[in-house]
Amino acid sequence: MNEVILKLKNFSLSYKTRKGILEAVKNADFELKKGETLAIVGESGCGKSSLARGIMRLFPRNLEKVSGEIYLNGEEILSLDEESYRKNIRWSKISMVFQGAMNSLNPVLKVVYQVAEPLMVHMKIDKETAFKKAKEILSLVGISESFSERYPFELSGGMKQRVVIAMALITNPQIVILDEPTSALDIITQANIMNLLKLLKKEFNLSYIFITHDIATASELADRVAVMYAGEIVEISPAESFYYKPAHGYTMMLLNSVPTLKIDKKLRSIPGTPPSLISPPKACRFHPRCQFVMDICKIKEPPMFKKDEEHFAKCYIGESHE
Amino acid sequence: MNNNEVLLKIENLRVWFEIRKRMLSQPLYVRAVDGINFELKKGESISLVGESGSGKTTLGKTIIRLYEPTSGKIYFDGIDITNLNSKDLKWYRKETGLIQQDPFGALPSHFTVYRILEEPLLIHKIGTVEERRKRIFKALEDVKLTPVEDFSSKYPHMLSGGQMQRVVIARSLIMRPKLIIADEPVSMLDASVRIEILDLLKELQDKFHMSLIYITHDLATVRMFSNWIFIMYAGNLVERALTNELLNNPLHPYTKALLSAIPDPDPENRKKLREVPPGEPPNLINPPPGCRFAPRCQYAMEICNTEPQEIEVQSKHWVKCWLFNK
C-alpha cells in the first residue's frame, strides 16, 4: 500500500475566456498510492473536474495552458505525445467515470454494447471478445445477463450508474477517477454503489481518485482527503485528520456547513461569495471569507505547512510567524 | 391572501409510458406514476423523496404539463388543467416553473448564460432592455454566480456542474411563478452553497407566496426546508406526513430503510460495508401485484400480495402499508 502509483507536481491548468485567463487548477501537488482512495472535496467550481480531466488529458478547445508534471509508476506522462498517451495510458491505465455520465448513456444502444465500446474503440478489440468481456464485467457490477440486453431507459438510476462504472473498469485500469459518481442517486442506491466500489477496489487493488462535494459520502471511501479551494489544494491529510482535526480555515468552516440527520446542529454556510478564478484574491485565496483571518493572510501567500504526520495545509492558523 | 387556499390538487394521477420493443409489437407500459393523490396549499412546500426511478421527475413534469397524464385529474388554483389547449398552456407555463434535474442536458449549448436567462423574459415580453439586464444580473447574484460579469458571457460548456445547476435555478425563478417544481436543484452543490440556495428558495417562496415541490434525495436538508415530506416508491406515494412527524415517527418499512441509510461523516465508514435492503426496486413494466416494496421488505406477510390502501394513521400522517391497515 506504500507504492506510489500516481504523482502530480505543480500541475496547473488554465482556460481562455472572454473576460481573461481563468486558472482552474494551480500548482496541484499530490501522490496517490496503490490501492488507496484519495477523495477530492471542495465547493462547486473550485476546479475538481478540471483537475480530473486534466489527469486524463482531456482538454477543452479553449485551453490556455497546461503545465507541471504527472508521473504514472515513475514515468512522466504529461509530456508524452497524444498518440502514445491514447494508446498506453488513457482508459488502459487511468480511466474515469464522468460527472453526470449516467444521463448521457446512448438511449438507442443496448447496455452491453455501450460497455463493450471502450474496448472496441480505444483498444481495437474485436466485437465478439469485447461483448464477452462486457458481459463479465456487467455481472461483476451486479447486472445480470438479461439486463445487459436492455436499453438504458429500462434500467433504474442505480443500475445505470453500475453500467457507467462497468464502462470505466472494462479496460482493466489501475486508477479510476470517479467524478461525483453518486450525487444523482437516492441514499439506499448510493449506499449500494459505495459497497460495490469498496468490493471492486479490493478485488482489483484499484486506486481511486474520488471527487465529491459531499463530505459524508467522501467518508465512505477516502483513505486520504484533499481539499480544494479556488483552484488550489489547500489541505491534504489522512481521512481521520480531515474529519476530526482539520487545519485549514476553509476546511473547518466547510465541516460546519455539513448537515447530519442524527445530530441537530445549527448549520452555518460560509459567508461571502465564491472567488473569481480570473482574478482570485491575493495572498491566501480564502482570506476574504475566513472567520479566523489574520493580517498576514491578506499580504503573504501561505506555504504548505506540515501540521502533522502526512498532514499538510496552506494556512497560518496555529503557525508562528512574524 | 388566504393561507389555507389549495393551489394544487392531484386526484388519482397515472402516467404510463408506452414503449414497443419492435415496431408493430404489442405495446408495454412503464407505470411511472401509478395512482397518486395529494393537495398542496398556497405558500406551502413538499419534499418529494424516493428511490431513483420511482417516478418523481415524471410526477413533477406531469404537474407542470410537460407530460400528458394517462388518467386522473390535476387542478391548479381551482382550474382543471388536466387537458389544456396550447393557448392556455402558455398561461400555465408562466404560472409554473421547473428546475430541471440534469443540468448537463437542460441548457441550450449555443446560448450564453445571459441569453438563457433573457429568453423567458423575451417570450413573455417583459421589460425594456435595461430592465431585463437588471433582472438577469440580480438573478445571477441570487444564485451566487459572482462576479456576475465572469459568468454572463459564458456558454454552458464553460461552467462547472454546480454552476450549470445554478443557471437552471436562476432561469426558472426569473418569471416568479406561483408553483415551482425543483427537481434535485442542489444535487451537485457543496453543503455551504446548498444551504444558501435553499435559503434563497425559501426566502423567495415566502416573499412571493410561492408553493414548492422539492424533489430530492438529500433527507438531511429537508428538515430545514419543507412543510411536508412525501415518500415515493415505484410509482406510489407510500407515506406522507408533516416533516418533523415523518422524520421522528417513520412508519413505512421503506421510509425506515431510507432514513437509516443516511451516511454520517465518519472515517470509520470506509472500513465496512453498508447495510441496505436486499434486491433492486421493481421493474415498472411489470410491478409486483400487491405492495411494491414487499419483495424487499423484512416484514412482508401473505396479505402484502394484494395492494394496501393509503390510510390516515394519525391526523395528517398517511401510510400505504398492511402493517397499519388493521
Ligand SMILES: Nc1ncnc2c1ncn2[C@@H]1O[C@H](COP(=O)(O)OP(=O)(O)OP(=O)(O)O)[C@@H](O)[C@H]1O
Ligand atoms: N471550458 C471552460 N472554459 C472556461 N471556464 C471553464 C471551462 N470549464 C470549466 N471552467 C471554469 O473553471 C472552474 C472550475 O470548473 P470545474 O468544472 O473544474 O469545477 P468543479 O470543482 O468540478 O465544480 P462542480 O463541483 O460544480 O462540478 C469553474 O469556475 C468553471 O466555470
Ligand SMILES: Nc1ncnc2c1ncn2[C@@H]1O[C@H](COP(=O)(O)OP(=O)(O)OP(=O)(O)O)[C@@H](O)[C@H]1O
Ligand atoms: N420517456 C420515457 N419513456 C419510457 N420510460 C420512461 C420515460 N421517462 C421515464 N421513464 C421511466 O419511468 C420511471 C420513472 O422515471 P423518473 O425519471 O420519473 O424517476 P425519478 O424518480 O425521477 O428517478 P431519479 O431519482 O433517478 O431522477 C423509470 O423507470 C424510467 O426509466
Ligand SMILES: [Mg+2]
Ligand atoms: Mg465538477
Ligand SMILES: [Mg+2]
Ligand atoms: Mg428524477
